[in-house]
Amino acid sequence: SDGSLRYTTCTNGGPLFVYVKDGRILRVTPLEFDATDPSTWMIEARGRKFSPPRRALVAPHALTMKSLVYSDKRILHPMKRVDFDPDGERNPQNRGKSGYVRITWDEALDIVAKEINRQKRVHGPGAITFPMSSHHQWGNVGYYLSSLMRFANLIGFTRVAANPDSWEGWYWGAMHHFGNSMRVGVPAGYGGIEDCLKEAEMIVFWSSDPESTNGAYAGFEGTTRRLWAKELGIEFVHIDPHCNPTAQLFGGRWFSVRPQTDAALAQAIMYVWATEGLYDRDYVATRTTGFDEWKAYLLGETDGVPKTPEWQESETGIPAKDVRALARKWGGRKVYLAVGMTGTGFGGAGRGATGAQWARCMIMMMAMQGWGKPGINFGNLEIGIPHDLHFYFPGYADGGISGDLAFTGNAVNNYQRMPHILTMNPVKQMVPRQQMPDAIIEGKATGYLWDGMAQEAQFAPFTYPMPGYSPIHMIYRYGGSSLSTVTRSGRWVDAYRHESIEFVVNQSIWMEGEAQFADVILPACTSLERWDIGEWANSGGYAHHGVNVVNHRVVTLQHKCIEPLGESKSDYEIFTAILTRLGLGAVFTEGCSELDWVKRVFDSSDLPDHVSWKKFCRKGYYVVPPEKPELRQPVDMRWFAEGRRKDLPEPAPMPSQYAEQFGMGLQTPSGKLEFVPEIFKRHTTDNPDRPAVNRYIPSWEGRSAELSERYPLQMIATHSRYSFHTSMDGKNSAVNQVDDHRALIAGHRFWLLRVNTADAAARGIRHHDLVKIFNVRGAVICAADISPLVTPGVVKSYEASAEFQLIDVEGETVEIGGCLNTLTPDRSQTRGTSSMAPNSCLVQIEKWRNAEAFKM
Numbered sequence: 068s069d070g071s072l073r074y075t076t077c078t079n080g081g082p083l084f085v086y087v088k089d090g091r092i093l094r095v096t097p098l099e100f101d102a103t104d105p106s107t108w109m110i111e112a113r114g115r116k117f118s119p120p121r122r123a124l125v126a127p128h129a130l131t132m133k134s135l136v137y138s139d140k141r142i143l144h145p146m147k148r149v150d151f152d153p154d155g156e157r158n159p160q161n162r163g164k165s166g167y168v169r170i171t172w173d174e175a176l177d178i179v180a181k182e183i184n185r186q187k188r189v190h191g192p193g194a195i196t197f198p199m200s201s202h203h204q205w206g207n208v209g210y211y212l213s214s215l216m217r218f219a220n221l222i223g224f225t226r227v228a229a230n231p232d233s234w235e236g237w238y239w240g241a242m243h244h245f246g247n248s249m250r251v252g253v254p255a256g257y258g259g260i261e262d263c264l265k266e267a268e269m270i271v272f273w274s275s276d277p278e279s280t281n282g283a284y285a286g287f288e289g290t291t292r293r294l295w296a297k298e299l300g301i302e303f304v305h306i307d308p309h310c311n312p313t314a315q316l317f318g319g320r321w322f323s324v325r326p327q328t329d330a331a332l333a334q335a336i337m338y339v340w341a342t343e344g345l346y347d348r349d350y351v352a353t354r355t356t357g358f359d360e361w362k363a364y365l366l367g368e369t370d371g372v373p374k375t376p377e378w379q380e381s382e383t384g385i386p387a388k389d390v391r392a393l394a395r396k397w398g399g400r401k402v403y404l405a406v407g408m409t410g411t412g413f414g415g416a417g418r419g420a421t422g423a424q425w426a427r428c429m430i431m432m433m434a435m436q437g438w439g440k441p442g443i444n445f446g447n448l449e450i451g452i453p454h455d456l457h458f459y460f461p462g463y464a465d466g467g468i469s470g471d472l473a474f475t476g477n478a479v480n481n482y483q484r485m486p487h488i489l490t491m492n493p494v495k496q497m498v499p500r501q502q503m504p505d506a507i508i509e510g511k512a513t514g515y516l517w518d519g520m521a522q523e524a525q526f527a528p529f530t531y532p533m534p535g536y537s538p539i540h541m542i543y544r545y546g547g548s549s550l551s552t553v554t555r556s557g558r559w560v561d562a563y564r565h566e567s568i569e570f571v572v573n574q575s576i577w578m579e580g581e582a583q584f585a586d587v588i589l590p591a592c593t594s595l596e597r598w599d600i601g602e603w604a605n606s607g608g609y610a611h612h613g614v615n616v617v618n619h620r621v622v623t624l625q626h627k628c629i630e631p632l633g634e635s636k637s638d639y640e641i642f643t644a645i646l647t648r649l650g651l652g653a654v655f656t657e658g659c660s661e662l663d664w665v666k667r668v669f670d671s672s673d674l675p676d677h678v679s680w681k682k683f684c685r686k687g688y689y690v691v692p693p694e695k696p697e698l699r700q701p702v703d704m705r706w707f708a709e710g711r712r713k714d715l716p717e718p719a720p721m722p723s724q725y726a727e728q729f730g731m732g733l734q735t736p737s738g739k740l741e742f743v744p745e746i747f748k749r750h751t752t753d754n755p756d757r758p759a760v761n762r763y764i765p766s767w768e769g770r771s772a773e774l775s776e777r778y779p780l781q782m783i784a785t786h787s788r789y790s791f792h793t794s795m796d797g798k799n800s801a802v803n804q805v806d807d808h809r810a811l812i813a814g815h816r817f818w819l820l821r822v823n824t825a826d827a828a829a830r831g832i833r834h835h836d837l838v839k840i841f842n843v844r845g846a847v848i849c850a851a852d853i854s855p856l857v858t859p860g861v862v863k864s865y866e867a868s869a870e871f872q873l874i875d876v877e878g879e880t881v882e883i884g885g886c887l888n889t890l891t892p893d894r895s896q897t898r899g900t901s902s903m904a905p906n907s908c909l910v911q912i913e914k915w916r917n918a919e920a921f922k923m
């Protein structure tokens with residue numbers, strides 16, 4: 068009615084309508100279905116019928132897209148650092164200090180293309196690196212695993228080997244008890260919604276806050292289902308140092324556990340089960356191995372310390388009587404255990420020094436309770452929707468246009484349906500992500516692989532530099548989040564300024580984070596300014612059937628809604644322009660525009676069987692009809708509990724990975740659920756950090772650590788409720804105005820630090836005072852958010868401030884953007900792994916100068 072055109076798009080927080088008039092975006096709204104879209108599924112449970120709303124319940128950050136497009140932090144033209152001369156003085160020491168001048172695209176592309184050639188000529192393969200983040204704007208064509216991977220492979224590069232950041236404790240620990248390596252050691256969650264609603268009596272949320280983390284991409288799609296569970300009288304319990312938004316919304320008993328002591332609590336619960344017979348004896352006897360050895364440890368027969376509720380009290384801070392009561396209740400009921408964002412793995416508890424101990428306990432607890440029997444499973448009603456999973460559409464990790472068969476899901480997923488020119492990185496050298504700054508500064512680093520192919524892959528170390536290859540001399544950074552998402556991130560500043568780094572190019576949409584440390588900046592555009600295609604929440608790869616979290620399967624054409632702002636270009640166009648200068652333009656594009664690739668992805672999917680290209684383009688989205696009730700996906704692990712052949716719609720494990728008969732048993736050497744993993748017995752006997760019999764080993768950065776005398780508070784900085792990592796924070800995004808996200812004080816939007824009332828009072832800190840949070844690694848200025856919702860002795864905040872802003876105040880350097888990862892330890896959780904352990908980092912806080920003083 069206002070004369071605008073309605074386009075569609077998809078984001079990390081769900082699909083949107085985008086209203087455009089005269090080349091400008093007027094507004095974005097959550098996508099709503101109409102009468103022509105297929106019907107919605109219904110679940111019957113305990114005499115009630117449940118069906119979700121017929122619209123996309125998107126995340127708050129999705130709705131900020133317009134403000135991101137028109138942000139005043141957009142980079143609108145190519146730029147060069149003022150004191151960078153590619154043919155003369157390069158002044159690496161001034162990165163992040165000196166300013167920029169505008170240059171033309173021609174000049175920028177020439178500098179970058181020439182430098183790529185020079186690096187190869189002078190140093191040889193391996194000198195260039197493309198550090199990649201874990202996420203991207205939505206869409207199968209533009210995704211970093213798609214276009215950027217294709218581009219980087221055509222150039223050749225030292226790979227920055229990612230650590231399994233989302234999965235840490237599961238990959239390095241839990242996986243060895245039950246397999247699921249192709250899911251990085253987390254359970255699958257099939258059929259979990261219906262089973263939970265029909266059967267479960269209680270849900271234990273353990274390090275699980277789906278109202279904040281939204282099953283990653285599902286917005287508030289799961290909220291409705293949890294409300295149904297409340298209506299049905301399913302009891303909720305929360306184990307978390309923070310009375311998180313899920314606990315706040317739904318209520319239920321909150322166990323305020325001290326960070327990283329969870330394994331002690333879990334073991335005390337298992338002690339009660341073991342001694343009071345509150346476990347599934349038949350299941351343990353027939354489906355598992357090693358229980359006697361585990362039980363001996365619980366009872367203290369092996370180390371003289373019975374793991375009683377009294378024993379755990381001084382560690383966790385939870386009274387013994389409460390633990391005993393919880394254990395008895397749990398042991399006598401059908402319980403869903405909810406760990407992390409989907410309830411089936413993840414969780415901040417897994418991203419700390421004791422992360423693997425905790426994740427291992429979670430699997431063992433479920434083994435004791437009969438995992439897979441009706442009402443006994445992992446989940447928090449976030450995953451396991453009765454979708455038609457036979458309908459095929461590729462996820463973003465399934466390779467897109469990359470042609471990369473080694474580091475994406477392409478080889479096992481979409482390649483056969485969309486053959487395109489293969490691309491391969493000829494460089495075998497890798498550098499571990501968390502150690503990359505040290506690799507640059509000290510010239511060496513050791514890492515361990517994240518590879519889901521097999522459980523064994525993680526035991527072989529790799530070293531940097533690798534004989535035969537050049538160390539890194541050029542960084543091609545795409546985006547710029549490391550200062551905020553990598554541990555002890557202040558190291559990056561020194562790495563960027565290191566003399567061995569001859570050239571830094573940054574391709575970013577906004578002037579933030581690492582973009583400020585580049586020699587040449589290439590302006591990219593947002594996904595609303597270019598073509599793409601994607602299915603909501605379909606990540607693919609290690610999260611096979613990831614769509615199982617949203618209520619409807621929605622594939623969207625991601626329209627080019629407006630022309631790119633200023634001189635910005637799509638990433639694909641930038642890559643094409645650089646490769647054209649290297650004579651590889653046509654190899655990269657195969658003669659295709661982005662819209663052509665979108666059509667190729669469309670054709671590779673099952674969409675053409677149901678909707679014409681023309682109709683799809685006009686409507687902008689397609690909703691997959693739900694599965695017929697009789698064909699609904701089976702419940703995860705039910706086959707195992709019943710001793711049948713595996714009946715789940717997933718390709719893993721590989722045929723070679725079954726102990727005896729294909730489809731029978733788990734991906735463990737015994738085929739059973741192993742309380743004492745055989746794989747650990749084989750490979751870690753010389754590593755006390757990774758014992759075969761799981762133990763409670765207090766955190767090396769916990770309350771008993773030496774550091775705690777000077778830094779008595781434990782900081783947990785987990786995933787931000789309102790932004791998606793750095794992506795929707797800062798840059799004057801609408802998210803910035805959310806009071807629960809940043810506080811506007813003296814003209815600056817400060818990152819929030821939630822402090823317990825008693826800890827604040829002891830330090831004379833009042834609500835919204837500026838506080839300095841610090842340790843040996845750095846100091847950050849935040850706004851105090853005083854609240855009883857956080858356990859005393861713990862300060863709660865979030866990772867992923869997009870802004871990184873160092874200022875000097877009376878000789879002291881402090882960071883005022885909110886990059887709390889400048890304080891977290893860079894040490895791996897355990898020896899012999901490349902795992903991040905940001906959680907439970909020891910800090911002190913004090914009231915900082917008042918806001919008026921800050922203004923000067």
Ligand code: MGD
Binds near residue numbers: 574
């Ligand atoms: P993102 O902000 O998602 O974070 O860490 P990252 O993956 O590093 O980074 C994406 C980057 O890509 C941004 O800079 C963004 O601007 C850029 N980008 C996105 N789309 C485009 C595009 O279209 N074009 C271009 N040119 N650039 C684009 C996430 C990581 O953080 C994760 S996944 C986890 S699980 C860890 N969690 C965690 C924690 O729990 N606690 C602490 N303390 N730290 C953590 N860090 C980890």
Ligand code: MGD
Binds near residue numbers: 324783
């Ligand atoms: P976290 O926020 O790390 O999320 O999903 P999760 O790993 O589940 O942790 C969840 C809860 O664990 C929090 O309430 C936190 O207080 C608690 N916790 C932290 N430490 C401990 C501990 O030691 N013990 C116990 N018991 N609890 C603890 C992460 C997932 O979220 C991932 S991997 C990504 S990449 C996505 N990121 C993301 C985002 O950046 N923003 C939004 N809005 N959603 C996201 N969803 C995804």
Ligand code: 4MO
Binds near residue numbers: 201232233
């Ligand atoms: Mo993650």
